[in-house]
Amino acid sequence: MARSTPNIREVATRAGVSVGTVSNVLNRPELVTPTTRERVRAAIKELNFVRNDYARQLRQGRSRTIGLVVLDISNPFFTDVSRGVEDTVNREGLAVIVCNSDESLVKESAHLDLLAEMRVQGVLINPIGETTERIVTLREHGIPVVLFDRQASSTVECSVAVNDVTGGEQAVTHLVASGHRKIAFLGGPSTLRQIRERREGAERAVSAGESAELEVVDTTAPTVASGRSAGDKIAMMSPVERPTAIFCANDLLALGVLQALTHAGVRVPQDIAIVGYDDIDFAAAAAVPLSSVRQPRQMLGRTAAELLHEETSDTDHEHQQIRFEPELIVRDSSAIIR
16 A cells, blocks of 8 residues: 655654644744754654645645646747746746647647646747637736737737748748749648748748749648658659749648658759758758758747746736747758759
């Protein structure tokens, strides 16, 4: 039979003191004499006692945690954002609860309900759609919410985002300048605002180019598997039919396309150039290093966490909508072959 977890009363009995004295040693040790403190600490060590801070925090009105809700935790982009968040909140003595919405509104709502029940100090979220009723409810209950990788549509909330329209425009402008006239945009689902804005930027670049055209190829998800599937279909086209360049809405799609084309014997960039988005670490490490639009991933997380901390601790806090500019990183996958 598993041994039960010792409680504060058992510590008090072992040390020969009151429960209140044990509580003081844990929370206000300066009120207890050194001899008694040592006796209580010895009892804690002997019993392997671990204090239950969670219940105490809830009695005080909130826990020492924040919630982080991401679209897809398997995407290295969100791993890097999470690292930026954690590095920031850890300095404030807080912990991060990471929730994966899996691009599902049902899961997103369930996570927000749970975080509210846990009385987290605040929530950072990359929402699937527009601001939901549950996000509004969190704020009504005094739990601040900061949007990340998403520009707020109003000034009633903080947000940290990247200019995705500019990023899409940078990628396709580069391809047009490299001589490509038949370009494919690979991305989806279109319910994700980031995908729509990157496509908008791509369309702007094509409109500004000379006789260039953009073919939109929708995917069910921004994943490596979806990229491979789309790449297989493109590889089966005749050289006359298929695009000479592909702009992928994220690096996972680009890596999948690269795998499929390489497997089919289609050369990158000699036959088809590829540009991704996010510039995750795997982009530079690919068999053919990927050109990609770089986002300041950890900076996104750090800035969002800083805004959340300011909102929870400063009564004069003013909401900010911060937007970073992306940077195109050109590598072998879209290099001009002379």
